[in-house]
Amino acid sequence: MSHLDKDGLSxxxxxLIPPIVHLLESGNYIVKGVRVTDAEALRQMDIPDFETCVExxxxxxxxxxxx
Numbered sequence: 001m002s003h004l005d006k007d008g009l010s011x012x013x014x015x016l017i018p019p020i021v022h023l024l025e026s027g028n029y030i031v032k033g034v035r036v037t038d039a040e041a042l043r044q045m046d047i048p049d050f051e052t053c054v055e056x057x058x059x060x061x062x063x064x065x066x067x
Contacts, residue, residue, distance in 0.1 A: 009061055012065065014065060015066055017064065018032065019056050035052060035054055
């Protein structure tokens, strides 16, 4: 989650709590959040066609990284 540095958040995930709903063997997280439907925002992201993006609140991220 190194991209969070841009928002003043840094650190590793230390709390496997919601919005994380699953941790894959590969180390990737599956998270639950509000689906991003803004076409312009999605065009700016480099994500596979079979994936999507969800919005996670800043406070939820802070709880995950224990800042």
